[in-house]
Amino acid sequence: MSTVSWITARGLFGRRRFLLLFPLPILLVGLAVLARSAGVDPGEWGPPVVQGLGLAVLLPVTALIVGTGVLGSEIDDGTLLHILTKPLPRWQIVLPKLVVATVVTALTAAIPLYVAGVLVDSVRFGLGLAAASAVGALAYSAFFLALSLVTRRPVLLGLVYVLIWEGLLNNIVSGTRVLSVQHYVVTLADRIAPTALLDGSVSLPVAIVMSALFTVGFTLLAIRRLRSFSVAGETS
Structure with missing residues (x-):
């Protein structure tokens, strides 16, 4: 498993795609520092920066880039075929x-969110955002990793989920929020560090249970789909 992890990390950090992870964290921290330095009321800039940019854009987009890259890129360049020829159970490849x-998603999102949380409110709020974003990173990563095995266009479908489902429908149809990782993260952060800056629209039990279901369900789906790969690199 350590060998698979090393190959994955080396492939991920060695691609230009990894450079796409830097602009959003820099933008988030930059906006927070600028607003704090200008003396703007945290109630005015906190929600759009922390929730609107950090939790609604930075976290899912980072997870999408990384989650679809850890397997998708290996499918494209044929590296996955070499791994599949080894006598490894598929779960030892997926996990x-x-x-x-x-880990990559959590660090990329949690650190700037922690900084923004401290600047807008307190250390506790920053820690709450970091902890909740780590949970979200796990759920999002399982989802996007599974997408990379289910479809040939995981990035496109991932963007549809992030932009259309979470970004648009969640604001129109409240019932769709029960299937939104973003809302689980907001609720968890709000419960860890209660503040008026966040509006958790699902209950804590729903956030916990659905985060677990997303993670376990899509991880099992990824394992199952990987088992269906033939040596030719095509799914059945």
Whole structure:
């Protein structure tokens, strides 16, 4: 499993795609520092920066880039075929890749969110955002990793989920929020560090249970789909 993790990390950090992870964290921290330095009321800039940019854009987009990359890129360049020829149970391939995707996503999102949280409110709020974003990173990563095995266009479908489902429908049809990782993260952060800056629209039990279901369900789906790969690199 350590070998698979190393191959995954090396492939991820060695691609230009990894450079796409930097602009959003820099933008988030930059806006927070600028607003704090200008003396703007945190109630005015906090929600759009922390929730609107950090939790609604930075976290899912980072997870999408990384989650679809840890397997998708190996499918494209044929590296996955070499791994599949090894006598490894498929879960020993999927789980290390999920761990790498989760760790990279969590660090990329949690650190700038922590900084923004401290600037807008307090250290506790920053820690709440970091902890909740780590949970979201795991759920998002499992989802996007599975997408990379289910479809040939995982990035496109991932953007549809992030932009249309979470970004548009959640604001129109409240019932869709029960299937929104973003809302689980907001609720968890709000419960860890209660503040008027966040509006958790699902209950804590729903956030916990659905985060677990997303993670376990899509991880099992990824394992099952990987088992269907032939040596020719095509799914059945």
